[in-house]
Amino acid sequence: MRTAGTEMIAQRAFRRLLQAMSRPGRVFALPPAAVDGRWGPMLTLLESLLDHEVSFAVIGDEGPQGLGPLIAERTRSRVAPPREADFLIVAGGDSGGEILRARRGTLQYPDASATVVYRVQSLLLAEGNGPRVTLSGPGIRKEIRLGEIRGLAPGELGRLREANAEFPLGVDAVFIDDAGRILCIPRSTRIRLLEG
Amino acid sequence: MTLSEWINRKRHDGGAGRLDYNYAFLDEVSKREIRRKILKAVAIPGYQVPFGSRELPVARGWGTGGIQITLSIVLPEDILKVIDQGCDASVNAVNIKRFVNVVTGVQITTDTREATLIQTRHRIPEEPMTERQILVLQVPYPEALREVEPSEAVTRRMHAEADYSRMWLFLYEDIVQFNEITIGYRYPVTVNGRYIMDPSPIPRWDIPKLHMAETLYLFGAGREKRIYAIPPYTSVVPLEFEDYRFRVEDFQGRACERCGATDTYLDEIIDDVSGRRLWFCSDTGYCDKRCRR
Numbered sequence: 390m391r392t393a394g395t396e397m398i399a400q401r402a403f404r405r406l407l408q409a410m411s412r413p414g415r416v417f418a419l420p421p422a423a424v425d426g427r428w429g430p431m432l433t434l435l436e437s438l439l440d441h442e443v444s445f446a447v448i449g450d451e452g453p454q455g456l457g458p459l460i461a462e463r464t465r466s467r468v469a470p471p472r473e474a475d476f477l478i479v480a481g482g483d484s485g486g487e488i489l490r491a492r493r494g495t496l497q498y499p500d501a502s503a504t505v506v507y508r509v510q511s512l513l514l515a516e517g518n519g520p521r522v523t524l525s526g527p528g529i530r531k532e533i534r535l536g537e538i539r540g541l542a543p544g545e546l547g548r549l550r551e552a553n554a555e556f557p558l559g560v561d562a563v564f565i566d567d568a569g570r571i572l573c574i575p576r577s578t579r580i581r582l583l584e585g
Numbered sequence: 586m587t588l589s590e591w592i593n594r595k596r597h598d599g600g601a602g603r604l605d606y607n608y609a610f611l612d613e614v615s616k617r618e619i620r621r622k623i624l625k626a627v628a629i630p631g632y633q634v635p636f637g638s639r640e641l642p643v644a645r646g647w648g649t650g651g652i653q654i655t656l657s658i659v660l661p662e663d664i665l666k667v668i669d670q671g672c673d674a675s676v677n678a679v680n681i682k683r684f685v686n687v688v689t690g691v692q693i694t695t696d697t698r699e700a701t702l703i704q705t706r707h708r709i710p711e712e713p714m715t716e717r718q719i720l721v722l723q724v725p726y727p728e729a730l731r732e733v734e735p736s737e738a739v740t741r742r743m744h745a746e747a748d749y750s751r752m753w754l755f756l757y758e759d760i761v762q763f764n765e766i767t768i769g770y771r772y773p774v775t776v777n778g779r780y781i782m783d784p785s786p787i788p789r790w791d792i793p794k795l796h797m798a799e800t801l802y803l804f805g806a807g808r809e810k811r812i813y814a815i816p817p818y819t820s821v822v823p824l825e826f827e828d829y830r831f832r833v834e835d836f837q838g839r840a841c842e843r844c845g846a847t848d849t850y851l852d853e854i855i856d857d858v859s860g861r862r863l864w865f866c867s868d869t870g871y872c873d874k875r876c877r878r
Contacts, residue, residue: 396608396616397661403620404658407719410627411801411816438624440617496745500625500634527630527777527819557779561628575628577777577816 398422399437406434406563409573414524414533416512419569428456430569431478431508432463438504439476444469449481456480456508477505477560483542488552491560499557502576505549506563510540512570521583522546524574538564538572550580609656610688615639619657619812623803626814631776632744633727633811641807648681650805651704651723654812655685658719659702664692666700671708671850671867678706695870707770709791711849711871714800716817722785724806727813729773729783749781752824760829772831775822776815784821790833790850795821841866844875 401420409417422429444467447457471487494502514536522535553559559576622636667682669675673695697710706723730740733751770786802815823831840847842863851864866872
């Protein structure tokens with residue numbers, strides 16, 4: 390059901406997502422969700438992007454009451470196997486290695502690749518407790534130290550790095566927390582995992 | 586009801602823009618597709634993402650690529666500036682801003698510093714832009730390699746393989762013939778060390794503004810159905826040889842007839858009456874601002 394103002398919320402959500410994708414590693418806030426419940430921020434984000442022309446797969450979903458049916462209902466997007474999906478929704482912050490098998494595009498059409506959306510508990514600006522990871526590349530002035538991503542499986546950033554080792558092939562990652570904060574790591578970002 | 590009443594009808598629910606269209610004119614499915622393509626363009630700097638260009642109440646070739654990007658991202662609280670060849674008052678610029686204003690209720694400005702969203706053809710404003718702004722360029726020919734290769738299938742393969750030897754050969758032949766690189770506009774640049782990109786028909790003067798800029802640049806070609814981008818803080822290097830460097834236009838000894846500026850991109854105008862050559866700032870918003878000082 391579309392309600393008055395849904396399109397405006399989608400437009401606002403996308404603008405923030407665009408800011409986040411063009412400034413990797415920085416945390417931005419989505420507009421307040423149009424829907425209540427734990428999936429509110431995720432659905433707000435997906436409603437600005439998904440429709441019947443694209444497909445999605447949910448990894449780590451929690452059965453019939455989980456995220457998949459909600460996304461299908463609200464966006465009219467099709468369910469597809471993770472290896473074929475345009476959007477890979479990682480519901481629990483752990484892809485179990487699926488992102489390594491996701492579509493990375495072809496050299497002629499690198500855009501024919503998956504976008505990965507991780508739902509995490511919280512994105513914090515505070516450094517120190519976070520993963521010892523620095524990011525550099527387009528959108529980042531020099532280098533940025535990644536803040537804490539609570540609820541992201543250890544090793545997931547390493548996998549993302551592996552999936553994006555052959556630019557321009559790769560996947561673009563969006564992290565979204567339960568408070569509607571987002572952070573992006575597109576394939577153009579170099580991920581450096583620090584020792585120790 | 587008169588025509589102007591109909592055009593100016595506002596929404597009852599307090600939302601911005603006209604009642605009888607979706608917000609920002611395009612339907613939601615169109616906007617979602619354009620948004621997905623914009624995201625890919627940002628993630629793969631300089632790469633041309635194909636998109637399904639929509640019909641607009643403007644002919645293709647009049648900025649529809651830029652308009653579709655603008656409509657897919659514009660918010661009611663944005664302050665919009667539209668320029669054409671540096672001018673805020675040209676027919677193309679005025680019509681585009683009136684259209685976007687009618688379908689979104691967005692505020693309009695001619696001041697670069699005040700604008701949050703700028704759509705442009707042929708120029709990047711003289712005043713430096715910041716992180717909070719987005720520049721949308723209208724692009725007629727998105728393919729930088731078209732000069733050396735007419736086939737889209739072949740240029741796509743050349744980009745895939747980063748095989749740009751024919752572009753370098755083109756520059757070399759230019760130098761052999763004229764003893765310098767003579768490309769005046771659409772000067773090819775390398776983005777993020779990977780793709781050769783057409784920066785749209787901006788003068789060479791504006792090319793250095795793209796390198797490691799604070800601002801996000803989005804490029805839309807409506808007729809050619811391509812979207813591409815330069816994110817902020819991205820390396821943008823014009824093609825050049827060590828002994829034949831890229832250089833911008835030389836306006837040494839010239840000044841704007843109106844504001845006296847000597848550090849801006851100038852247009853040459855021949856006075857109808859006297860036949861004299863005159864020079865004026867191409868960026869009229871900036872020129873006006875200097876005149877008011």
